[in-house]
Amino acid sequence: MKIHLLRAFTSGLLLLVFISCGNSGQKNRDSGISRIVSLNEESGTPLILERQDQDCTSKDALNFIGEQTVEVYLGGAKENYVSKNIDHSILRGLPSLNSPAIWKTTWGAYYREKNGIGGHSFTITRPEKNLIFCKTKQTYSLQSIESAGLSATIGIDQAHQLHLSASSNKLSKVHLSILPYYQEIVTERSEKQSDVLISSSRIYTDNAFYHHGQKGIYYLPQSVEAIADRNPMPFWKMPFVGAHEYGHHILKSYAHPHHSVIDKLLMEQKGCFKSPINSSKKAISLTNFNLETNNYITSVALKAFHEGFADLVAHYAFGSTGGPKMDAIGCMNKTRNANSRYFNDSKEKYLSEHELDIYFGVTESGRTRGCETNYSDSHHIGAIIAYGVNQLFSTQTSDYKEKAKLLFKWAAELRPLVSSNPNYTKENASTYFTYLAINKALKVMGISAVDSINNPKECKVLKNVFPFMTSASSNYSLCQ
Numbered sequence: 033m034k035i036h037l038l039r040a041f042t043s044g045l046l047l048l049v050f051i052s053c054g055n056s057g058q059k060n061r062d063s064g065i066s067r068i069v070s071l072n073e074e075s076g077t078p079l080i081l082e083r084q085d086q087d088c089t090s091k092d093a094l095n096f097i098g099e100q101t102v103e104v105y106l107g108g109a110k111e112n113y114v115s116k117n118i119d120h121s122i123l124r125g126l127p128s129l130n131s132p133a134i135w136k137t138t139w140g141a142y143y144r145e146k147n148g149i150g151g152h153s154f155t156i157t158r159p160e161k162n163l164i165f166c167k168t169k170q171t172y173s174l175q176s177i178e179s180a181g182l183s184a185t186i187g188i189d190q191a192h193q194l195h196l197s198a199s200s201n202k203l204s205k206v207h208l209s210i211l212p213y214y215q216e217i218v219t220e221r222s223e224k225q226s227d228v229l230i231s232s233s234r235i236y237t238d239n240a241f242y243h244h245g246q247k248g249i250y251y252l253p254q255s256v257e258a259i260a261d262r263n264p265m266p267f268w269k270m271p272f273v274g275a276h277e278y279g280h281h282i283l284k285s286y287a288h289p290h291h292s293v294i295d296k297l298l299m300e301q302k303g304c305f306k307s308p309i310n311s312s313k314k315a316i317s318l319t320n321f322n323l324e325t326n327n328y329i330t331s332v333a334l335k336a337f338h339e340g341f342a343d344l345v346a347h348y349a350f351g352s353t354g355g356p357k358m359d360a361i362g363c364m365n366k367t368r369n370a371n372s373r374y375f376n377d378s379k380e381k382y383l384s385e386h387e388l389d390i391y392f393g394v395t396e397s398g399r400t401r402g403c404e405t406n407y408s409d410s411h412h413i414g415a416i417i418a419y420g421v422n423q424l425f426s427t428q429t430s431d432y433k434e435k436a437k438l439l440f441k442w443a444a445e446l447r448p449l450v451s452s453n454p455n456y457t458k459e460n461a462s463t464y465f466t467y468l469a470i471n472k473a474l475k476v477m478g479i480s481a482v483d484s485i486n487n488p489k490e491c492k493v494l495k496n497v498f499p500f501m502t503s504a505s506s507n508y509s510l511c512q
């Protein structure tokens with residue numbers, strides 16, 4: 033095997049990928065030639081593993097498409113295609129390459145996004161390649177891109193199935209991008225000298241996200257540090273992640289299918305499972321409200337609903353099997369569990385004006401460390417929304433499919449809300465969208481604000497989880 037090391041790999045860690053492809057004894061074009069590319073950038077030190085496409089022979093063909101088991105070998109012992117930390121009972125469905133949810137699976141793309149002065153642009157600077165699987169029976173290393181691609185489809189397919197079973201709406205297919213090199217270049221004016229422009233570059237690793245503009249699910253490469261730590265587990269090995277990302281696709285399709293301004297604003301965050309390191313929330317200018325401000329406020333609020341909604345999709349998609357384990361990512365097993373009343377740091381999940389003001393940047397938030405709940409993080413506000421909305425739905429049904437029906441109806445109700453750009457004022461900026469959106473959740477349950485007083489169960493949820501609702505509206509304030 034000829035290994036081509038394109039650049040010196042300075043961290044001292046060397047991860048070899050060996051992919052055996054086609055073992056028929058015939059001479060294959062390019063067979064066995066693999067190369068490893070490591071890019072040691074100053075930021076994020078991403079590791080990108082590449083493999084040349086191989087021309088496999090069809091001997092030992094095994095109906096690969098659709099009903100293929102993938103064997104991986106880890107430390108010499110045969111394993112299933114996902115890691116030990118996953119509850120295998122939830123993985124009955126095998127990943128299929130002709131997934132009904134995915135129109136193409138690619139790997140190794142170089143994406144470059146530019147933001148700031150000069151506007152916004154998204155380009156593919158190096159062509160992505162289709163992820164090709166040999167038609168012969170293969171063994172894919174746990175580290176292989178193939179294994180990553182196959183594992184990633186499990187959660188996506190599961191969420192797609194949930195949607196099929198609970199709604200007659202058709203969704204467009206997504207693009208699944210495995211291990212893209214995602215670079216963002218931000219150009220802004222220097223704070224000290226306004227005539228000086230500063231460009232900073234950032235490479236995203238160790239996360240997964242949904243790209244609203246591209247309708248794509250991106251599984252970012254692991255950084256060298258993450259691989260060395262074996263923590264967190266690669267995101268493609270956690271079915272919760274794929275189901276969550278597909279949840280974003282569902283909500284986008286229902287609530288803002290053709291809203292490029294909102295799409296772009298939502299894309300300021302590229303990571304569904306950790307707060308971006310340098311996340312700085314712009315404080316909302318409360319002096320001059322204009323359309324831009326309105327869209328911004330809507331997008332900030334919607335971001336939290338997106339995270340909550342996507343968590344609920346993942347939660348319902350895996351149903352009564354106990355749900356996907358989130359322990360593999362630190363601080364998430366309670367926080368991102370829609371059934372859990374508490375965050376990982378034991379804080380109770382509820383939203384009053386106080387938490388919303390922190391989220392919207394109206395009130396300064398204290399520093400949070402480690403696993404502490406962070407109300408300026410859309411995932412944490414989203415976790416409260418997921419918990420509360422699930423509690424509301426639970427007053428009517430305990431069946432996940434029935435809850436999913438309510439969930440998708442709710443998503444459709446959010447569309448006019450997003451496009452109408454609610455009439456924000458200085459006073460209601462941080463609560464208004466959230467108030468209207470929770471109202472829509474009650475609406476799909478057949479409850480209007482006026483008769484909320486007659487619904488003690490719903491009232492209880494509003495008082496316990498969404499107390500800002502009871503102070504924002506006289507109808508809800510009558511809740512006993």
Ligand SMILES: [Zn+2]
Pocket residue numbers: 276277280303304305338339342
């Ligand atoms: Zn997300």
